Amino acid sequence: MNVDSRRARFETLAPAVIDAVRRYLARRTDPATADDVLSETLLICWRRLDEMPAEHLPWAYGVARLCLANAERGQRRQFRLLARISRLDPPPQIVDGPGPADDDLAAALRRLRPEEAEILRLWAWEDLAPAGIAVVLGITANAASIRLHRAKEKLRKTMTASGHEESTEGSRP
Amino acid sequence: MTDDDDLRARLRRTDPAASLEPASPAQVARLVEEAMSRNTRRWALPVAAALVLIAGGAAWAVTRPSTPINPVAAPTTTASAAVVSPGPAASAAVVSLTASGAQAKCRAPEPQRLAESADFAFEGTVETIENGQVTLSVTRVFRGRPADRVTVAQEGETSETMLGSGKFEKGTDYLVSAADGSILICGYSGEADAIGLRELYEKAF
Structure with missing residues (x-):
């Protein structure tokens, strides 16, 4: 696949991937990590475009899952975990x-x-x-x-x- | 299956992303463009530090005394790539290299830099991988002594080590360059069909 057709293919499928992965990440982590991981995931999708199956969303989720796991092992883990806990487990509403x-x-x-x-x-x-x-x-x-x-x-x-x-x-x- | 449908609907009502606004077209365009161009940009950023680390690691690798195959990596960094066993293995037609799973921040690879630093560069296909020992049959030597086979002690996998999947995989073709017996990482070695790698080699050698 030449560079142009590669770019064209990526540009076609990227919007759907972005939408889906954004949601996937919004459900599982804080906004800052979600942004980082989304970029990382897209980068990998671009690099490994040729391996992407026709059903590309599950594959992209799989990539995002691993990227998220990596990110969460990262240095800011502690800090972000706090942010996440307070978001996922807010004080009970009476x-x-x-x-x-x-x-x-x-x-x-x-x-x-x-x-x-x-x-x-x-x-x-x-x-x-x-x-x-x-x-x-x-x-x-x-x-x-x-x-x-x-x-x-x-x-x-x-x-x-x-x-x-x-x-x-x-x-x- | 209505039970399932109910359960699913109930779970969906708790979807935290339900109220997430879709990304704006501009945002999507930016993300797409960034992904396609970041190959270079991402690597361009942390140049200085990486170069210092790699240079340090390489110097250490060169100056250290004898080398059993395993040891690898400068003590304080993870960026030094790899260490050879220069001794007996380098004889005749077999060359031994090692590739650590070092993580490094890299700048964009440049043909000139490759030409300057590589003392051995070849194209080959992975024949076997046993106990972390990768054997490649050489199809073309760009620089250095002719060799039929190259063995690499593969210690880990990161995308910085090898373009492509990050590690050697059986049956796949690779372009690999090395200096002082260390595999050059940071975009100078990888799957033969990795974007831009072959052009890099053609320009450098």
């Missing part, structure tokens, strides 16, 4: 929020193992089927399918189990 259902779900998600919660996020937020999840996580489609199924079951169970507490008041563990 005022009428979107409804107790969300709290319940959030609490249940926190009770899952991180990998289980992540698979559910990839499924619901990134809208990926098991095949796509497999590409992101670098596992087989079969394994992704099984893990997704188990994670769903576990989430349902966890929510049902905590349903009773919730009726009394504050379901946060």
Whole structure:
């Protein structure tokens, strides 16, 4: 592929990748890290354009996942972690929020193992089927399918189990 | 599957990116342009420090006494590339090099610099990788003694070490240059079809 057609191809697919990866990162890290990792991810997509499969989003998520992991090992980890915690786990709102259902779900998600919660996020937020999840996580489609199924079951169970507490008041563990 | 649909819908309502505004066209254009041009720009930034580190590492590699294959890397930095075993292995048609997984900040590779620093440069295909020992069969020597095979002790992988995937992979063609038995990193060695690498070699040698 010559340079021009390479550029053209990248320019065609980049907007969709940018949009998707921005969201992926916004869901998982603070804005500063998200910006850095987005640039890094695009750079890698550009360098490895020839390896990019037709279904390029899961592949791009996979790249972003690794870049994010790298970034989080970085020096500013401590500082950013604080920023992230305060954003992801804000002080509980006593005022009428979107409804107790969300709290319940959030609490249940926190009770899952991180990998289980992540698979559910990839499924619901990134809208990926098991095949796509497999590409992101670098596992087989079969394994992704099984893990997704188990994670769903576990989430349902966890929510049902905590349903009773919730009726009394504050379901946060 | 409505159970699943419900669960998914419920999870989606908690999507923190739901309210994220799409990137503006200008922002997208900037990001795209940046990615395509950053190959050079990113490497251009931390020049001075890297050069000092690499030079230091190379000097250390040259001046240190005898060299068993493993040791690598100047004590204080991760930027020194690699160390050879200059002794017996350098005889006849086999050359031994090492490539560490050093991370380095690099400036854009220049043919002139490559021409000045490389004392050995070749193109070859990876035949085997065993216990971190990579054997390449040489298809072309750009500079240096003719060799049929080159062995490299590969110690890690970073994109700075080798253009492309960052490390040697079996069956792939590489353009590799070395100085004093150390593989030149920072865009001077990599997969043969890495963008610009062949042009770099053609210009340099």
